[in-house]
Amino acid sequence: MMMLQRNLRRNTVVVTKIIRTLGADRGYSTNQINSEQIKGEYDIIIAGGGMVGCTLACSMGKNKIFSNLKVLLLEGSPDKPFELKPEYSNRVVALNQNTKALMNSMNIWSHVENMRLQPVRHMQVWDACSDALITFSSSEIMDDDVAYIVENDVLLHAVNTELKSPEVSNVNVVYGAKIANYELPKTASDSRSLVRMGNGDVYSCQLLIGADGANSAVRQAMGVQNLAWSYDQMGVVATLELSEETNNITAWQRFLPSGPVALLPLNPRMSSLVWSTSVEHAKQLLAMPEERFVDALNDALWKQYPRSTPVDAAMSWLGDTLRQLGASGGAARQLTPSVRRAQRRAAFPLAFGHSTRYVARGTALIGDAAHRVHPLAGQGVNLGFGDVKHLTEFLGDALYQGLDVAHHSWLEKYESVRQKHNIPTQLAIEAIHRLYSVDLPPFVLIRSLGLTLTNALKPVKKLIMDHAVAT
Amino acid sequence: MLSSPFRLPASSIKHAKLLSSLPQEPMLLRALGAQQKHQSTVDPQDVQKHTDLKSQWWDTTGPMKALHSFNHVRIPFIRDGLVQIPVKERTTTPLCGQSVLDVGCGGGILSEGLAQLGAKVTGIDASKELIELARTHSAGNTKLQENQPTYCCCPIEEHAPAHTGLYDGVVASEIIEHIDNDKKELFVKSCLDTLKPGGRIFLTTPTRSSLSKVTVVYMAEYVLNIVPRGTHDHSKFMTPTELTFLLERNGCHVEMVLGLCYNFVTNRWTFTKNTSLQFALQAVKNA
Numbered sequence: 001m002m003m004l005q006r007n008l009r010r011n012t013v014v015v016t017k018i019i020r021t022l023g024a025d026r027g028y029s030t031n032q033i034n035s036e037q038i039k040g041e042y043d044i045i046i047a048g049g050g051m052v053g054c055t056l057a058c059s060m061g062k063n064k065i066f067s068n069l070k071v072l073l074l075e076g077s078p079d080k081p082f083e084l085k086p087e088y089s090n091r092v093v094a095l096n097q098n099t100k101a102l103m104n105s106m107n108i109w110s111h112v113e114n115m116r117l118q119p120v121r122h123m124q125v126w127d128a129c130s131d132a133l134i135t136f137s138s139s140e141i142m143d144d145d146v147a148y149i150v151e152n153d154v155l156l157h158a159v160n161t162e163l164k165s166p167e168v169s170n171v172n173v174v175y176g177a178k179i180a181n182y183e184l185p186k187t188a189s190d191s192r193s194l195v196r197m198g199n200g201d202v203y204s205c206q207l208l209i210g211a212d213g214a215n216s217a218v219r220q221a222m223g224v225q226n227l228a229w230s231y232d233q234m235g236v237v238a239t240l241e242l243s244e245e246t247n248n249i250t251a252w253q254r255f256l257p258s259g260p261v262a263l264l265p266l267n268p269r270m271s272s273l274v275w276s277t278s279v280e281h282a283k284q285l286l287a288m289p290e291e292r293f294v295d296a297l298n299d300a301l302w303k304q305y306p307r308s309t310p311v312d313a314a315m316s317w318l319g320d321t322l323r324q325l326g327a328s329g330g331a332a333r334q335l336t337p338s339v340r341r342a343q344r345r346a347a348f349p350l351a352f353g354h355s356t357r358y359v360a361r362g363t364a365l366i367g368d369a370a371h372r373v374h375p376l377a378g379q380g381v382n383l384g385f386g387d388v389k390h391l392t393e394f395l396g397d398a399l400y401q402g403l404d405v406a407h408h409s410w411l412e413k414y415e416s417v418r419q420k421h422n423i424p425t426q427l428a429i430e431a432i433h434r435l436y437s438v439d440l441p442p443f444v445l446i447r448s449l450g451l452t453l454t455n456a457l458k459p460v461k462k463l464i465m466d467h468a469v470a471t
Numbered sequence: 472m473l474s475s476p477f478r479l480p481a482s483s484i485k486h487a488k489l490l491s492s493l494p495q496e497p498m499l500l501r502a503l504g505a506q507q508k509h510q511s512t513v514d515p516q517d518v519q520k521h522t523d524l525k526s527q528w529w530d531t532t533g534p535m536k537a538l539h540s541f542n543h544v545r546i547p548f549i550r551d552g553l554v555q556i557p558v559k560e561r562t563t564t565p566l567c568g569q570s571v572l573d574v575g576c577g578g579g580i581l582s583e584g585l586a587q588l589g590a591k592v593t594g595i596d597a598s599k600e601l602i603e604l605a606r607t608h609s610a611g612n613t614k615l616q617e618n619q620p621t622y623c624c625c626p627i628e629e630h631a632p633a634h635t636g637l638y639d640g641v642v643a644s645e646i647i648e649h650i651d652n653d654k655k656e657l658f659v660k661s662c663l664d665t666l667k668p669g670g671r672i673f674l675t676t677p678t679r680s681s682l683s684k685v686t687v688v689y690m691a692e693y694v695l696n697i698v699p700r701g702t703h704d705h706s707k708f709m710t711p712t713e714l715t716f717l718l719e720r721n722g723c724h725v726e727m728v729l730g731l732c733y734n735f736v737t738n739r740w741t742f743t744k745n746t747s748l749q750f751a752l753q754a755v756k757n758a
Binding site for chain 2: 063064065067068396399400401402403409
């Protein structure tokens with residue numbers, strides 16, 4: 001028996017097999033014997049402590065229905081103290097009203113407000129190849145802010161502040177966690193997943209949640225199909241100083257044939273840049289001196305691109321007709337601010353990703369692990385927070401009727417509800433991306449007429465805004 | 472208004488005593504059937520049919536799978552009828568402090584589900600073997616270690632006299648359709664007797680309609696084989712109106728009638744407006 005125990009520690013694979021046979025004879029389950037090696041048994045393990053993973057952990061810590069459940073959050077990076085620096089970070093997110101409501105429900109939003117955020121009251125999106133333009137204003141959505149620009153690390157710190165508050169007592173966090181592999185339940189009777197760590201620790205859980213980003217290892221362990229392609233584009237980010245001080249409450253986005261360039265307000269003098277462009281161009285932009293980069297950026301915002309006469313004629317006719325009908329749409333064209341300085345340049349690759357399944361037995365994916373979109377609509381992280389909201393609701397619903405937290409029917413309900421929202425959003429963003437990445441006159445004509453009409457037709461615009469704000 | 476307290480006829484009490492003094496073997500129960508039929512709500516042949524399924528009762532993919540998945544809709548239905556808790560206050564034991572009687576509990580599928588939510592459950596059934604099965608299964612359920620349901624093998628009219636006005640909720644799920652039509656009044660009266668004033672009764676049952684005759688009886692039992700053959704006798708089914716009248720004239724107010732629909736491919740139940748197949752009813756006992 002001593003020998004067996006020693007072996008047990010030495011060679012897990014062989015031992016598991018031995019135990020299976022022993023267990024079958026004696027009626028033990030594999031996991032009971034394995035518990036000697038298991039460092040911790042949890043109800044839920046969340047792999048990935050990014051913005052979405054931490055928010056889910058916090059939501060499970062604050063929701064009373066989860067209070068009897070043990071939750072473990074595994075985060076790869078170390079727990080470093082956060083300090084709000086005067087200079088802005090170059091990574092920001094645009095949060096919609098639903099994300100704000102979710103954060104408010106967990107008292108996270110007040111921490112963000114106490115640090116810093118910039119409400120967006122107005123949005124202008126226009127085409128470099130024609131006069132087409134669309135605007136979104138607060139006045140069109142019951143005077144609510146269109147979005148909020150928040151730095152990633154500010155939001156993450158706000159979430160972590162609540163996660164570490166004494167109110168949350170059922171969540172353990174392991175920082176600097178290096179996960180070696182996952183062992184998911186193979187049969188319906190086998191109900192627990194194992195998470196093996198690089199240092200030999202093993203954790204087990206009923207429900208494993210993959211919040212581990214676009215290259216999700218949980219998704220790979222699930223063996224689900226992931227539909228993904230690279231855009232051969234990179235998003236160049238930077239913190240910009242504007243030439244003039246304005247009230248700066250407008251988010252700007254201009255569609256160039258090479259990709260959209262967007263300015264998101266940070267404060268009256270500063271904006272954050274997200275410039276999607278070809279990989280080669282992005283590398284050049286990163287390499288050039290600041291002055292030349294600022295010139296290139298101002299060009300991208302202001303430069304006249306070659307126009308097609310028929311497109312211009314059609315657009316001017318449509319504009320006249322709409323004016324005569326009294327339906328010229330939203331606010332008039334505003335002039336973009338020009339940029340004086342650009343600091344902290346960086347670039348990240350852009351890709352599309354869609355996991356055909358969000359759930360498997362005892363497993364669920366949230367955030368970028370399940371879906372990845374082009375940043376042109378600023379929707380990516382909001383979709384992730386929508387996942388958090390719905391997953392918490394469905395799991396709570398299963399618990400409230402006495403079922404296991406990992407009950408498959410409820411996981412499937414989560415998948416179905418989220419895919420119904422996420423897939424159309426992803427497809428719409430994809431369609432816009434494709435339509436705007438060409439400069440052939442017929443396509444320019446179609447998209448320009450479409451954009452102008454959408455801008456003029458209030459109900460259509462309202463539908464778009466409602467969908468973007470819905471979780 | 473107080474409903475007149477219901478008393479069992481003297482002959483029935485005598486008979487009940489006789490029954491309880493006998494060793495209750497199924498064979499005996501069946502032999503007694505003809506005689507008992509006049510006084511009891513229990514149909515011994517029907518009881519035997521269900522007892523025969525004993526071995527498969529707790530197999531969630533076996534002949535009882537529709538009853539297992541039925542828990543996913545009837546437990547929330549009963550829970551929300553008994554307690555209403557705001558989302559933020561919810562716990563995993565919302566029925567803590569509620570006493571519930573499960574009439575016709577069978578192997579305890581519903582009793583265990585309600586006990587897991589914290590309710591103090593008493594399950595009664597006419598089949599001794601199913602009660603034994605329910606006891607054994609609950610004892611082995613680790614989630615119920617601190618809140619075991621109490622099981623008792625007796626018909627409702629025997630349980631009622633000693634438990635008058637005791638329960639917050641009485642559940643008669645998929646049972647009234649097994650009771651002879653002339654005993655339904657006695658059954659309902661007995662159920663309501665055990666309820667506290669202001670307590671609620673929950674019933675689910677197939678509807679008597681031509682649609683249910685085709686689907687619930689022929690299709691389910693003979694074509695799809697998802698329900699054991701001979702489970703249902705269509706002439707004993709009720710309509711929502713009949714059951715509403717029956718309950719209201721026995722001193723309660725019907726609060727809700729919902730239709731139910733079963734998808735045999737996905738093994739899922741959903742609430743619908745249409746009550747022509749199956750319905751769930753909630754009524755409150757007059758104070």
